[in-house]
Amino acid sequence: MDNLSACATCFGAPDAPMTKGMNMAILTLLGVTGSVMGMAGTMFIVLRRRARMLREKLNDNSIKESED
Structure with a gap:
């Protein structure tokens, strides 16, 4: 029977x-x-912050229009 040996990666030679x-x-x-996930x-x-800023801006404009 022939001897079989694994490659350095499979065998686990840390310095190979x-x-x-x-x-x-x-x-x-x-x-x-x-990096991609980050x-x-x-x-x-950023999208959540922009949506919040837009919502606040629209609410401020609707309040100003209702006061006029």
Whole structure:
């Protein structure tokens, strides 16, 4: 029976270049995903603030018109 051996990543050799490359790829993907999710969250916060400002502006205009 032939001996089988796993690659450095599967075997778990922490100093192997493949393992270091895989770890950097994982960190890069986590960074990209976190950035996109952060930008989406920021967009919803900005939209909520703008909606609130518009609602207050419309309410102020309707009050001024009813006083005239």
